[in-house]
Amino acid sequence: MVPxxxxxxxxxxxxxxxxxxxxRIVLAPLTRQRSYDNVPQPHAALYYSQRATKGGLLIAExxxxxxxxxxxxxxPGIWTKEQVEAWKPIVDAVxxxxxxxxxxxAPVSSTDKPISFxxxxxxxxxxxxxxxxxxxxxxxxxxxxxxxxxxxxxxxxEIHGGLGYLxxxxxxxxxxxxxxxxxxxxxxxxxxxxEIVEAIVNEIxxxxxxxxxxxHVNYMESGDSDPEALGLYMVKSLNKYNIAYCHMVEPxxxxxxxxxxxxxxxxxxxxxxxxxxxxxGGYDREExxxxxxxNRGDLVAYGxxxxxxxxxxxxxxxxxxxxxxxxxxxxxxxxxVGYTDYPFLEExx
Ligand SMILES: Cc1cc2nc3c(=O)[nH]c(=O)nc-3n(C[C@H](O)[C@H](O)[C@H](O)COP(=O)(O)O)c2cc1C
Numbered sequence: 001m002v003p004x005x006x007x008x009x010x011x012x013x014x015x016x017x018x019x020x021x022x023x024r025i026v027l028a029p030l031t032r033q034r035s036y037d038n039v040p041q042p043h044a045a046l047y048y049s050q051r052a053t054k055g056g057l058l059i060a061e062x063x064x065x066x067x068x069x070x071x072x073x074x075x076p077g078i079w080t081k082e083q084v085e086a087w088k089p090i091v092d093a094v095x096x097x098x099x100x101x102x103x104x105x106a107p108v109s110s111t112d113k114p115i116s117f118x119x120x121x122x123x124x125x126x127x128x129x130x131x132x133x134x135x136x137x138x139x140x141x142x143x144x145x146x147x148x149x150x151x152x153x154x155x156x157x158e159i160h161g162g163l164g165y166l167x168x169x170x171x172x173x174x175x176x177x178x179x180x181x182x183x184x185x186x187x188x189x190x191x192x193x194x195e196i197v198e199a200i201v202n203e204i205x206x207x208x209x210x211x212x213x214x215x216h217v218n219y220m221e222s223g224d225s226d227p228e229a230l231g232l233y234m235v236k237s238l239n240k241y242n243i244a245y246c247h248m249v250e251p252x253x254x255x256x257x258x259x260x261x262x263x264x265x266x267x268x269x270x271x272x273x274x275x276x277x278x279x280x281g282g283y284d285r286e287e288x289x290x291x292x293x294x295n296r297g298d299l300v301a302y303g304x305x306x307x308x309x310x311x312x313x314x315x316x317x318x319x320x321x322x323x324x325x326x327x328x329x330x331x332x333x334x335x336x337v338g339y340t341d342y343p344f345l346e347e348x349x
Contacts, residue, residue, distance in 0.1 A: 014299060
């Protein structure tokens with residue numbers, strides 16, 4: 001008799017709230033800048049459905065909740081009727097393959113300090129500090145965007161609270177220099193994010209809400225002097241809302257730190273959070289399996305590897321070689337090249 005090999009931890013089922021996931025390999029949110037004039041395009045239906053599996057969780061790319069929320073060119077929006085309608089066939093294409101997909105997020109700023117560097121070919125306009133009386137409107141933009149996402153057919157929304165986006169700019173003490181009730185103490189800096197969580201939970205139900213956080217990461221100079229205190233404060237506050245999941249980016253994704261050893265860890269937050277915990281950042285097959293085995297997360301989100309391997313769960317199952325990602329086409333606007341033309345396994349052998 002051939003002894004049965006135990007299933008790969010990443011390929012074991014998981015129940016996230018009311019959703020039965022058939023495996024633990026999640027598509028991380030990936031901005032691809034192919035939604036011309038902020039309208040999702042038909043080619044996104046192919047891109048996402050290529051990455052869909054029965055019972056697999058896909059997180060859509062960062063999506064603008066209003067006209068003022070746009071951070072990059074050709075990112076999708078979800079504040080107009082036209083955008084909501086354009087999302088529908090994309091969500092349908094994924095659902096037809098049995099996949100699940102949330103989304104969410106926004107820029108303006110907590111500050112008017114500009115970032116201190118420029119990247120070649122990219123100009124960063126100095127931000128405008130939101131007035132206290134403008135904040136309820138922004139919270140409401142998120143609420144409406146969440147409702148629109150449900151109308152478009154998404155199973156839920158992921159609030160983009162990480163990686164230097166607006167919510168992160170409020171939470172991090174190296175950006176937030178406000179003196180009103182949204183600045184200063186940890187509680188004050190987290191108020192904006194929690195108001196958004198509350199508004200969305202009340203609008204669509206806690207079981208359809210997730211949030212992405214990156215307390216340790218310092219993209220776009222959005223860093224914090226005490227990431228663990230921030231992460232812990234947030235997960236403990238989130239517990240009160242009973243949201244479906246918390247999705248955290250590993251400290252190793254800090255700028256310039258990807259390949260160095262790290263003493264900081266997401267474990268304290270994992271332990272303090274009551275519901276599903278998703279980890280992301282620098283995972284491969286082995287590291288992902290280890291994280292599940294050691295119970296450091298319930299699900300693992302993959303960015304670059306999933307971008308370049310539409311059939312990533314299959315490849316992990318077979319321990320097959322992976323396509324390499326091409327950084328040059330991450331953010332180009334072609335509807336096919338570097339987007340839907342990464343080969344499936346059967347095309348490569
Ligand atoms: C092309 C590209 C676009 C990304 N866009 C987003 C985004 O829209 N929102 C977000 O939270 N993270 C974004 N990220 C970060 C990824 O979600 C992920 O956290 C990161 O790539 C680390 O995971 P990995 O090592 O599996 O790639 C992006 C990453 C890449 C490579």
